[in-house]
Amino acid sequence: LAVLGGRRGACGGGGLSALPGPWALPLVGGLPPMLHPELPLHLLELARRYGPVYRLRFGAKDVVVLNSVDSIRQALTQKWSDFAGRPSSFVADLISLGGHDLSLGDFTPGWRLQRKVAHSALARAQRLQLDPVLGAQAAALCQVFRSYGGAAVDVAQDFSLQTCRTICAMAFGPMMPDAAATRDIHDCITELVALWGRGAVRALDALPLLRVFPSGALRRLLRQVRFRDAFVRAQIQRHQESLRPECARDMVDHMLQLLEERRGAGGGGDPTAEGGLTPEHVHMALVDLFIGGTETTAALLTWAVAFLLHHPQVQDGIHAELQRVLGPERPPSYGDRDRLPLLSATISETLRLRPVAPLALPHRTTRDTSLLGFTIPKGTTVIPNLFAAHHDKGTWSRPLEFRPERFLEADDPRLAQRNLVPFSCGARACLGETLARAEIFVFLGHVLREFRLEPPAPGALPSLRGLYGTVVRCPPFRVRVLPRGPLPEPPVTP
Numbered sequence: 001l002a003v004l005g006g007r008r009g010a011c012g013g014g015g016l017s018a019l020p021g022p023w024a025l026p027l028v029g030g031l032p033p034m035l036h037p038e039l040p041l042h043l044l045e046l047a048r049r050y051g052p053v054y055r056l057r058f059g060a061k062d063v064v065v066l067n068s069v070d071s072i073r074q075a076l077t078q079k080w081s082d083f084a085g086r087p088s089s090f091v092a093d094l095i096s097l098g099g100h101d102l103s104l105g106d107f108t109p110g111w112r113l114q115r116k117v118a119h120s121a122l123a124r125a126q127r128l129q130l131d132p133v134l135g136a137q138a139a140a141l142c143q144v145f146r147s148y149g150g151a152a153v154d155v156a157q158d159f160s161l162q163t164c165r166t167i168c169a170m171a172f173g174p175m176m177p178d179a180a181a182t183r184d185i186h187d188c189i190t191e192l193v194a195l196w197g198r199g200a201v202r203a204l205d206a207l208p209l210l211r212v213f214p215s216g217a218l219r220r221l222l223r224q225v226r227f228r229d230a231f232v233r234a235q236i237q238r239h240q241e242s243l244r245p246e247c248a249r250d251m252v253d254h255m256l257q258l259l260e261e262r263r264g265a266g267g268g269g270d271p272t273a274e275g276g277l278t279p280e281h282v283h284m285a286l287v288d289l290f291i292g293g294t295e296t297t298a299a300l301l302t303w304a305v306a307f308l309l310h311h312p313q314v315q316d317g318i319h320a321e322l323q324r325v326l327g328p329e330r331p332p333s334y335g336d337r338d339r340l341p342l343l344s345a346t347i348s349e350t351l352r353l354r355p356v357a358p359l360a361l362p363h364r365t366t367r368d369t370s371l372l373g374f375t376i377p378k379g380t381t382v383i384p385n386l387f388a389a390h391h392d393k394g395t396w397s398r399p400l401e402f403r404p405e406r407f408l409e410a411d412d413p414r415l416a417q418r419n420l421v422p423f424s425c426g427a428r429a430c431l432g433e434t435l436a437r438a439e440i441f442v443f444l445g446h447v448l449r450e451f452r453l454e455p456p457a458p459g460a461l462p463s464l465r466g467l468y469g470t471v472v473r474c475p476p477f478r479v480r481v482l483p484r485g486p487l488p489e490p491p492v493t494p
């Protein structure tokens with residue numbers, strides 16, 4: 001581990017000072033700090049020693065870690081273009097049709113257009129389909145829960161499959177693949193994400209020598225990538241065959257139309273050229289909506305169930321609120337969120353305590369810049385520690401406690417919301433924030449309206465200690481999902 005030195009005013013910013021950081025990093029459990037198994041917690045610990053912004057040495061590189069909401073907002077929002085890059089990654093390039101990924105792509109003109117197109121397609125689909133899709137998917141989820149007849153079950157898989165179906169319905173509209181194909185792509189995506197998180201795969205980025213002898217994990221990862229790409233290609237082809245210029249049926253149609261428009265305008269082809277948008281960009285944008293849209297939202301829903309098992313009075317409060325505001329007949333839709341403050345506050349508190357992407361995705365500075373008076377050179381990897389920002393004692397009172405009421409009681413609840421950054425902020429903020437928030441609200445509202453969540457045996461409560469990867473998950477647990485009253489009529493599935 002190298003000793004870190006400072007660069008006073010390295011980029012001509014007179015008066016700027018070197019970033020603090022551990023001069024000689026201790027080995028933690030035999031591992032360098034960046035490989036700590038509970039990295040967000042460990043980085044938070046370091047912030048207590050070194051302040052909200054510090055740097056670490058990882059391999060040959062400096063990594064700057066932001067641990068407070070102010071430093072995160074200042075970097076990613078106020079200086080958004082300085083911090084909008086992504087570090088290059090051998091593995092990401094290998095599995096993204098040669099570096100056409102949306103989430104991991106660097107801040108280039110081609111990437112900006114890719115994000116704009118994906119954003120426009122998702123926003124349009126949300127405008128047209130959000131309520132019916134979420135209503136149908138939430139009803140289907142409740143039907144699955146009903147079928148358990150009160151047995152103790154692990155609901156994480158149900159959430160994961162249902163969130164994948166939601167993104168399938170949004171992306172493919174009336175041409176949504178059948179249940180078996182949706183399950184196959186769900187299983188492929190979850191396996192792919194798990195393999196990608198494996199040490200043997202991650203190490204390929206840091207240790208090029210390992211690339212000579214691909215591990216079993218990498219071979220399995222590439223197999224899943226081939227399956228994923230065949231699936232996405234088949235969906236795009238089906239859409240292309242029946243595409244009508246005057247109407248876009250769903251997100252794929254919309255993105256294909258925008259691609260055609262760019263081609264017509266002479267902007268297609270070279271992805272590095274201003275305005276370059278390629279079919280690979282559309283393909284990988286779809287892939288990222290599936291990856292981003294499945295495991296994160298499902299993990300958050302699972303965390304909400306775990307916290308509610310620990311806090312049955314909050315469940316009862318939300319059920320009472322749903323009955324009082326909407327009556328027994330009407331299930332909630334996202335438009336009801338301001339009328340259901342306890343449900344909304346419970347979701348905010350779950351997002352605060354377990355921001356499911358706790359370290360966001362790594363950013364990279366696109367030019368020499370500065371933050372809170374510190375110099376940060378171009379090309380530095382920057383990690384926004386959202387978990388630390390949500391556990392900052394200077395911002396939140398009793399930050400370790402689950403207290404949804406903090407979002408109701410705050411002198412200014414909007415201030416509490418401002419300090420909440422689970423979707424990050426700025427140019428690389430989560431593209432699916434609206435969909436995720438709506439899905440969590442509608443799914444949880446449907447479930448808590450109809451069911452009481454109980455542990456499998458008195459006192460058998462789930463562990464709340466996170467399993468940390470790119471996504472922070474709740475350790476597997478079982479729950480009894482018990483109908484609160486007579487079963488409603490089976491829903492009509494569209």
Ligand code: HEM
Pocket residue numbers: 102103104115167288289290292293294296297300355356357359360361362363384422423424425427428429430431432433435436
């Ligand atoms: C990126 C959080 C759900 C699509 C991100 C980032 C975070 C995040 C923290 C990284 C932002 C950064 O690098 O600064 C979450 C959480 C979710 C969620 C907490 C649910 C609870 C979704 C959904 C979708 C989605 C439902 C898609 C439908 C994406 C995409 C990116 C992203 C495409 C990459 C954006 C870019 O690099 O420009 N998300 N996300 N996410 N998310 Fe989400």
